[in-house]
């Protein structure tokens with residue numbers, strides 16, 4: 414693997430424990446990244462297990478192919494959104510699907526990708542650099558109300574409106590082009606005063622989720638994952654913040670029910686019986702152990718959930 418692409422995969426043992434890879438098994442990894450999990454799945458499913466993987470990030474795809482060279486002939490990696498997995502992985506074919514959400518360390522650490530307020534770089538944040546919408550485009554052109562909505566809904570930022578108004582005001586004088594420009598504005602409006610987290614954390618998270626349509630992709634990706642699983646196959650999802658985890662839990666609840674309902678309100682009169690599509694393998698999320706937390710601080714917010722297709 415090129416030295417610049419180093420990502421420590423989280424909870425590898427827990428992922429393997431949930432997927433229980435077997436020889437002849439077929440697996441899909443929707444967030445292949447540096448292929449740490451993919452390599453572990455291929456090794457554990459030797460000699461015949463197969464893996465279909467994708468990532469939106471071209472650099473990740475290249476790194477993954479190199480990392481997996483020893484498993485040549487047993488994997489296919491494509492550049493693309495996991496929301497589209499069901500378009501190329503056959504329905505009912507997989508024994509296990511993994512989604513390890515969020516960004517990789519190389520994306521966070523490369524200033525030029527514009528994900529981090531800790532370093533100065535272009536305000537970009539695209540996982541797939543072929544996509545036209547960048548964070549700068551959003552910050553410079555979206556209406557203040559839309560920005561406030563993004564900061565609130567995707568970041569839970571209480572000062573969403575104030576920050577959005579200030580951005581709309583400042584961009585009249587000068588376009589926002591860099592991560593530092595935006596981080597400094599937020600710091601000016603909301604001084605740090607000894608807080609542990611940087612005041613721009615939530616704004617940056619919200620912009621990243623909006624630029625990459627991460628919640629929309631997750632909803633489509635979960636539905637697609639269920640399609641490509643065979644009956645008894647397992648879906649493993651690792652999330653890094655509560656908004657994503659809420660989407661996963663809601664998906665598990667909705668697809669695990671033995672009834673559907675219309676109109677968005679679950680009242681007994683509107684229920685229609687149906688067969689549940691999945692069962693929860695575990696009610697409680699699995700989290701990293703003490704040794705992993707000490708070794709990899711970025712794993713601290715990871716939560717793993719897994720379901721079995723009925």
Ligand SMILES: C[S@@+](CC[C@H](N)C(=O)[O-])C[C@H]1O[C@@H](n2cnc3c(N)ncnc32)[C@H](O)[C@@H]1O
Pocket residue numbers: 420421422423443444445446447448449450451467468469470473493494495496513514515516517518540630631
């Ligand atoms: C936490 S990293 C995954 C690391 C990987 N499991 C490993 O072992 O190295 C998340 C990766 O998912 C990718 N990603 C995020 N959302 C995606 C989506 N909707 N479709 C495809 N890839 C996505 C990111 O580009 C990033 O490379």
